[in-house]
Amino acid sequence: MVKLCVGAETIDDLADWQARQLQRIPEPVHHTRMMPKRAEEMLDGGSIYWVIKRAIRVRQRIIDIRAITDEEGRAMCELVFDTDLVRTYAQAKRPFQGWRYLKPTDAPRDLKTGEAARDIPPDLDAALKQAGVW
Template identity: 75%
Template sequence: MTIHMVKLSVGSEDVDDIANWQARYLKTSPNPMHFTRMFPKRAEEILRGGSIYWVVKGAIRVRQRIVDIRQEQDSEGRDMCALVFDPQLVRTYAQAKRPFQGWRYLKPEDAPRDLKSGEAALDIPPDLDTALKNAGVW
């Protein structure tokens, strides 16, 4: 079974901020990475096609496939977990997400679907997005 992760993109105003941050990272590495202190217990499930879903301004808005999870050490010798991502950012429908610390697992059936090619990536408030979907106009 595949499982995903969801994480807040702290300090990002929009998906372009994530793209710019990762473009700077790609100048020195073939893949963008994120470091965290905790190693996911479900790493094998994540590596079976899982993605990280980034929360920006209160909603999941974009995802990236996780291509590797490895143990590394920081400059002070402490163990860290490196999440290695595919460089491609895939826009998703906005899905409201309350603030939380760290990261959480996300079941595939609970993940927002990807925007199809040509679909507009509107950064509307998640509550409005939900209301429009429930009304059948979105």
């Protein structure tokens, strides 16, 4: 699943927001109106890939998907995440509303320890790859 991380300018912003959440609740969550039709598939090792500043930059494993009711009695979906934020190679993503399914083959790979320095802007990364630099 891929989702815009509205209001976050950096991965640290997302981490700070979730740290504040964890002071009130036991696990990081996100509420959305629609229940994913492919929830079982997503619970079998799936992740949410967060788009920050027009690029996928980080992911979190989805550990539960719950049907809940909001304060106004509307049916909602609660996505529950692992606390680990796993940085990925930046992958450009245009703005969109809601969330989208992401095929595993289309997901950016995780950055390994020590690779963080190569987390460069997606446009520059694509140009360097096209030029054969890496």
